[in-house]
Amino acid sequence: MKTFITRIIILTLATLSVITSQAADIDIPTIPDSLANGANSVVLSDYTTVNVISLSEATISHYRSVLVFNKKGEKHANFGATIDKYTSIKKLTGTLYDSNGNAIRQIGKKDLTTTELSPYLASDEASCTHSFDHPTYPYTVIYEWETSISGYLITFPSFVPIHYDSQSLLENEYKIHLPTSMKLNYKVRNTVPVISNEEASGWNTYTFRIPKTPAIKDDSYLPNTNEIVPLIHLNPGVFEVSGIRGYSDSWKNIGIWLTKLMEGRDQLLPEDVNSLKALTAQYPTPREKAKAVYELLRNTTRYVNISLGIGGLRPEKASDVKARGFGDCKALSNYMCAMLKALDIPCDYAVISTEHKNVLHDFASLGQFNHAIMRVTLPGDTIWLECTDPTLPFGYIHDGIAGHEALIVDGENSHIVRLPMPKHEIQKREYKYYVEFTTDGCGYSHIEENYSENYFEKNRTLKEITRQETQDNIREKTGLSTALVVDFKYVENLSNQNVCSYIYTIFAPKFCKQSEKRMYIPSNLFKTDISKYTDYQRILPIVITDKHEVYDITIRIPSGYKLESLPSNVEVSSPIGQFTQTATVTDDLIHITQTIKIPSGEYDASLSPQLAELTQAIYDNMNALIVLVK
Structure with missing residues (x-):
C-alpha cells in the first residue's frame, strides 16, 4: 500500500507556531478500544490553520501529535513536507515523549533531512523529512511547524490526518480563513465531516472536523491510501499567477489556463525547422516521421529536473531546449510537440499523475498531476510518448502512466482522457x-x-x-x-x-x-x-x-x-x-x-x-x- 498518499497531500502539511519554551510533560489520553484495536498508531490530534492573504499568498500552521504503539507504527509518526521556490518552512519544532508523557528529545528546523523528489516530477520540489527512531514503545511524537506560500497559490493544502493503514484518528480540525471575495472549492472523500462557515469583517472562516476514525486493517491487496482514508481536497475557485488568471470550476478551464501559460513556447528557429524537414524527408508516413523525431530527441537531449517558469508548470521555450540539449518533463514534451507541429503532424501536450490512475472529475485541480507527456494523433493511430526516458521504445506506455487519466492541454478543447493499458x-x-x-x-x-x-x-x-x-x-x-x-x-x-x-x-x-x-x-x-x-x-x-x-x-x-x-x-x-x-x-x-x-x-x-x-x-x-x- 502506498504510504504518505500523494505529493499534494504531503504539501498539505503546513503549520503552527513553534514551541518557544522548554518542552513540558504532556498527558497521554486513554485510547478507546474502538481506536486501539488493530492500530499500530493513533493520531491524537491534527490541527491545521490556513490563512489566505491574497490570490497568491498564504501562511499555514500545523500541529500534529501521534502515539506509536509498536515497531510497525514507527514511520506513522515521521515528519514529511514538500518545499519548492514558492513554499518554505519558516519554523519547526518536534518533540519526543516517552510512555509517561515525559519529553526526552527535541529537534528544530535545522534537523530536517532535505532531498530532491523523483526526477519524473514536474518542478524543483524537495522533500523535508525527520524521524526520531525511538526503540521503546509506546511513545508520542509532536511536531509543530509553519509554512509560507508566496507567488503561487493554485491549490490549498488538503486535509489528510490519517496517513497509513493501521492508524486511527482521535481529534482533528482544519480551518481556512479567506477573503469573502474568494470562492472555496472542496471535495470530501471517505468520510462525513462536520463543516461550518462563519463570515465576519470581509473574511470567511471554514472549519472541517472529521469524526473519530478506527484504523484500517493492515491487509494485502488494499486500494490506494487516498481511496480509503478520510480526505478533504480544497482549492480556490479563481487563481492568478504572474498576471495569468485561471478558474478551477472545470477541467476545461484548467486546460485553457495551461494553454495560455504555454503560449508562444512551441516555436523553433527557421533553420531548425528546415533541418527537421530534411531529416524526415526520407520517411513516407507521419508515423515514421514521428518515430525519427523521437529518436532525434533521445539522441540529442537529456532529462534534467529544473525549475523555470511558473511553479513547475510552464515549460521552457522549445528553441531554448534545442540550444541547451536538456530539459525537464514539461520542456522535453513541449519540445517534441514543437518539432512534430513543424512537420504538420498533429499532437498534444498533456499532464498526468505517475501516482494515481484516476483524476477527480468533479474537482478540477492541478495538484492532481506531477508529470508531463505528449500524444500524437494520427488517423486510426494514437501514440503516447514519454520524453524523459531515452531507453523506452517509441510509443511504449510505461507502468507509471499506463491506464492513468491525463489532461489534454488544448485550449477550448482541453479534456480528460485515459491512456490505454496493455492487454493482459x-x-x-x-x-x-x-x-x-x-x-x-x-x-x-x-x-x-x-x-x-x-x-x-x-x-x-x-x-x-x-x-x-x-x-x-x-x-x-x-x-x-x-x-x-x-x-x-x-x-x-x-x-x-x-x-x-x-x-x-x-x-x-x-x-x-x-x-x-x-x-x-x-x-x-x-x-x-x-x-x-x-x-x-x-x-x-x-x-x-x-x-x-x-x-x-x-x-x-x-x-x-x-x-x-x-x-x-x-x-x-x-x-x-x-x-x-x-x-x-x-x-x-x-x-x-x-x-x-x-x-x-x-x-x-x-x-x-x-x-x-x-x-x-x-x-x-x-x-x-x-x-x-x-
Whole structure:
C-alpha cells in the first residue's frame, strides 16, 4: 500500500507556531478500544490553520501529535513536507515523549533531512523529512511547524490526518480563513465531516472536523491510501499567477489556463525547422516521421529536473531546449510537440499523475498531476510518448502512466482522457528451463526468462548490471546460494511486442536435497511475488495489479533413480483469476507447466475466500517437491 498518499497531500502539511519554551510533560489520553484495536498508531490530534492573504499568498500552521504503539507504527509518526521556490518552512519544532508523557528529545528546523523528489516530477520540489527512531514503545511524537506560500497559490493544502493503514484518528480540525471575495472549492472523500462557515469583517472562516476514525486493517491487496482514508481536497475557485488568471470550476478551464501559460513556447528557429524537414524527408508516413523525431530527441537531449517558469508548470521555450540539449518533463514534451507541429503532424501536450490512475472529475485541480507527456494523433493511430526516458521504445506506455487519466492541454478543447493499458494476454513473464542432475545432487540448468510489456520494463534494466550482480540476482531468484552462472546473454525484441530475454546456464553443487535413498527436487526453482492470502472477513475491495506468469519446466531423472512422487494436475478458477498445473512423465523426462493469470482490477471484498483459495493453490504447488527414489 502506498504510504504518505500523494505529493499534494504531503504539501498539505503546513503549520503552527513553534514551541518557544522548554518542552513540558504532556498527558497521554486513554485510547478507546474502538481506536486501539488493530492500530499500530493513533493520531491524537491534527490541527491545521490556513490563512489566505491574497490570490497568491498564504501562511499555514500545523500541529500534529501521534502515539506509536509498536515497531510497525514507527514511520506513522515521521515528519514529511514538500518545499519548492514558492513554499518554505519558516519554523519547526518536534518533540519526543516517552510512555509517561515525559519529553526526552527535541529537534528544530535545522534537523530536517532535505532531498530532491523523483526526477519524473514536474518542478524543483524537495522533500523535508525527520524521524526520531525511538526503540521503546509506546511513545508520542509532536511536531509543530509553519509554512509560507508566496507567488503561487493554485491549490490549498488538503486535509489528510490519517496517513497509513493501521492508524486511527482521535481529534482533528482544519480551518481556512479567506477573503469573502474568494470562492472555496472542496471535495470530501471517505468520510462525513462536520463543516461550518462563519463570515465576519470581509473574511470567511471554514472549519472541517472529521469524526473519530478506527484504523484500517493492515491487509494485502488494499486500494490506494487516498481511496480509503478520510480526505478533504480544497482549492480556490479563481487563481492568478504572474498576471495569468485561471478558474478551477472545470477541467476545461484548467486546460485553457495551461494553454495560455504555454503560449508562444512551441516555436523553433527557421533553420531548425528546415533541418527537421530534411531529416524526415526520407520517411513516407507521419508515423515514421514521428518515430525519427523521437529518436532525434533521445539522441540529442537529456532529462534534467529544473525549475523555470511558473511553479513547475510552464515549460521552457522549445528553441531554448534545442540550444541547451536538456530539459525537464514539461520542456522535453513541449519540445517534441514543437518539432512534430513543424512537420504538420498533429499532437498534444498533456499532464498526468505517475501516482494515481484516476483524476477527480468533479474537482478540477492541478495538484492532481506531477508529470508531463505528449500524444500524437494520427488517423486510426494514437501514440503516447514519454520524453524523459531515452531507453523506452517509441510509443511504449510505461507502468507509471499506463491506464492513468491525463489532461489534454488544448485550449477550448482541453479534456480528460485515459491512456490505454496493455492487454493482459501480452503482459507476461515466462520461464523455460531444463535441469539435469548427477547422483550426488549436483545439477546444471539451461534457463530462458522472457519478459513482455510491463514485465519488460521492470526487467530490462538488469542488462546494465555487473556480472557479479547478475549472479547474485539469479541466486536470489532461484534460492541456489552457490549457483555459478555461465553463458549469460541478453536479447531484446521490439518488433511486435516489447520483449526482453535472459538466456543463461547455471551450475549448482547442491541443486536439490538428498537423503540416503531419496532426492527431493523443487517443482519450480522460481518464486512468484503473489502473496498468500488468508483473510476471509475482508471489508475493503480487493485491488490487484496484473499477474501473468508461465513456467515451462523439464527435469531429467538421473540414472539409478525412479519417480516416487509427482505434483498432481491442478486447475483453480475464480472471478479473480486462475492457476493451472500439469505434470507428466515421458521415459526419464518430467515435464511441468504452471500458469498464473490474474488480470488487474478491483474486486468485491466478498470474493476474499476465492482469493484465499487461489493464492493457497499457487503457494502449495509452486513450493511442492518431486521425490525420486533409488
